[in-house]
Amino acid sequence: MAQPASAAVREPFIPLAPKSVEETGLNMGFLVDLALKVMYFEGYLSGYELAERMALPYSGVVEQVLEFLKREKLCEVKGAAGFAQATYQYAIAEKGRAMAREALDRSNYAGHAPVTLDAYRRAIAAQPLGQVVVHQRTMRQALAHLVINEKTFSQIGPAVNSGRSIFLFGPPGNGKTAIAESIGKMVLGEAIYIPYAVEVGGQVIKIFDYVNHVPVDPPKTAKTPDPRWVYIQRPVVVTGGELTLETLDLVYDDTNKYYEAPFQMKANGGMLLIDDFGRQQVRPRDLLNRWIVPLEKRVDYLTLHTGRKIEIPFDVLIVFSTNLAPRDLVDEAFLRRIRHKIEIGNPSFEEFREIFVRVCAARGVPYDEDGLRYLLQEHYVKAKRPLRSCHPRDIVDQIIDIARYRNIPPALSQELIDQACAAYFVEL
Numbered sequence: 001m002a003q004p005a006s007a008a009v010r011e012p013f014i015p016l017a018p019k020s021v022e023e024t025g026l027n028m029g030f031l032v033d034l035a036l037k038v039m040y041f042e043g044y045l046s047g048y049e050l051a052e053r054m055a056l057p058y059s060g061v062v063e064q065v066l067e068f069l070k071r072e073k074l075c076e077v078k079g080a081a082g083f084a085q086a087t088y089q090y091a092i093a094e095k096g097r098a099m100a101r102e103a104l105d106r107s108n109y110a111g112h113a114p115v116t117l118d119a120y121r122r123a124i125a126a127q128p129l130g131q132v133v134v135h136q137r138t139m140r141q142a143l144a145h146l147v148i149n150e151k152t153f154s155q156i157g158p159a160v161n162s163g164r165s166i167f168l169f170g171p172p173g174n175g176k177t178a179i180a181e182s183i184g185k186m187v188l189g190e191a192i193y194i195p196y197a198v199e200v201g202g203q204v205i206k207i208f209d210y211v212n213h214v215p216v217d218p219p220k221t222a223k224t225p226d227p228r229w230v231y232i233q234r235p236v237v238v239t240g241g242e243l244t245l246e247t248l249d250l251v252y253d254d255t256n257k258y259y260e261a262p263f264q265m266k267a268n269g270g271m272l273l274i275d276d277f278g279r280q281q282v283r284p285r286d287l288l289n290r291w292i293v294p295l296e297k298r299v300d301y302l303t304l305h306t307g308r309k310i311e312i313p314f315d316v317l318i319v320f321s322t323n324l325a326p327r328d329l330v331d332e333a334f335l336r337r338i339r340h341k342i343e344i345g346n347p348s349f350e351e352f353r354e355i356f357v358r359v360c361a362a363r364g365v366p367y368d369e370d371g372l373r374y375l376l377q378e379h380y381v382k383a384k385r386p387l388r389s390c391h392p393r394d395i396v397d398q399i400i401d402i403a404r405y406r407n408i409p410p411a412l413s414q415e416l417i418d419q420a421c422a423a424y425f426v427e428l
Contacts, residue, residue: 025116055112114197159340173390184236235270371412
C-alpha cells in the first residue's frame with residue numbers, strides 16, 4: 001500500500017453534512033429552484049425522497065426549503081405515509097410549475113445539490129496527491145504482471161512520487177499505456193471525496209461521472225458525511241486523440257445549460273493520462289503550452305460562457321505517453337518543466353522470452369522453447385524486425401484463432417507460427 005508522505009498522522013478529510021441552509025453555502029433561491037425542478041420531473045415525492053434526490057439532509061435543510069415552498073404556495077401536501085412531516089407526499093402546484101419552467105430555462109440541472117467552489121478547493125487541498133508515497137515493494141506488486149527491466153523500473157517510482165508530470169516515450173507496443181494505467185489503478189489506490197457538482201455564481205459544473213470515477217464504500221465514522229460528496233478511488237482519467245484545447249476548458253451544454261468539468265478537473269487528486277500524445281487534432285505545441293501554468297503553479301484557470309474566469313486546483317499526476325520522438329513534439333523549455341522523462345524501449349531477447357512464457361501460460365498454450373527459437377530466427381533476425389512487448393500476446397492469439405478454425409490444439413509449431421506471422425506482420 002502507498003504510505004503517507006510524513007510520519008505525522010493526517011486527520012482524514014470528511015465533508016460534514018450541513019445542518020442548515022446557510023451551511024450548504026447555497027442561497028435559498030438556488031435550492032428552491034432545484035427542488036422545483038426535481039418535483040417537476042418526478043411528480044409526487046415525500047420529504048425524505050426529495051432530500052435523497054437533492055443529496056441534502058431533510059432535517060434543517062430540505063424541511064426549510066419545503067416550508068418556503070408551502071408558504072409561497074409553490075407546492076401542496078397530497079397525503080402522508082406516516083405521522084412525521086418527512087413522510088408527507090408533496091406535489092408541485094400550478095404556480096410552482098410556472099416557476100419551475102422559468103428555472104429550467106436557465107438550467108436543466110436537477111441532480112445532486114452542488115457544493116461551493118471554495119469548498120471544492122479546500123477538499124482537494126485536504127486530500128493532496130503528494131501525501132501518497134510509493135516504495136519499491138509497492139511498485140513491484142503494482143507492475144508484477146508486466147516485464148520491465150530494472151533501469152526503467154528504477155525510474156518509474158520516483159516519477160510517481162513526484163506527483164507532478166511524467167513523459168513516457170518509445171516505440172509503439174511496449175507497454176507505455178499499460179504501465180501508466182497500472183500506476184493509476186494499483187499505486188494511487190487510496191480513496192478521496194469529490195463533489196457531484198460545484199456551483200459558481202448560480203452556474204453548475206458537473207464533476208462526478210461513472211466513466212472516470214469509481215465509487216467505493218466510505219470509511220465508518222461517527223460523523224455524518226455530506227451526501228453531496230461521493231467517496232471514490234483516486235481517479236485515473238484517460239484521454240487520447242479526442243483531446244482538444246476546447247475539452248480542456250469548461251464544456252457548456254447548450255441544451256441542458258450547465259457545464260461538464262474538463263478532464264483535468266475530473267482527474268484532480270489522481271492521474272490524467274494523455275495517451276498517444278501527438279496524434280491529437282490540435283498541434284502538440286499548442287496543447288503543451290496550455291499546460292505550462294498548471295504544471296508550474298499547480299492551479300488552472302477555466303472560463304465560464306459569461307467570460308468570467310475561475311481558479312481551480314491542479315493536483316494531478318499528468319502522464320504524457322507518445323510513440324513519437326520528444327524532439328519532434330516539444331522544445332527544451334517545455335521538457336524542462338516535465339519532471340521525469342522515461343523511455344520505454346524494446347524488450348531484450350530474455351524479456352521477450354519471459355513475456356512469451358507468461359502469455360502462453362495465461363492462454364493455455366503449451367510453451368515450446370524450440371518454437372520460440374524458430375520464431376525469433378525466422379521472423380525477427382532474418383526479417384530484421386524489432387522486438388515489441390505486445391508481439392507475444394498478439395502472435396499467440398493469432399495461433400489460437402487459426403487452431404480453432406482448423407479444429408486442432410494450439411501449439412508453437414513452425415506451421416502455425418508461420419501462418420500467424422503472415423497474418424499479423426505487414427511490411428511498411
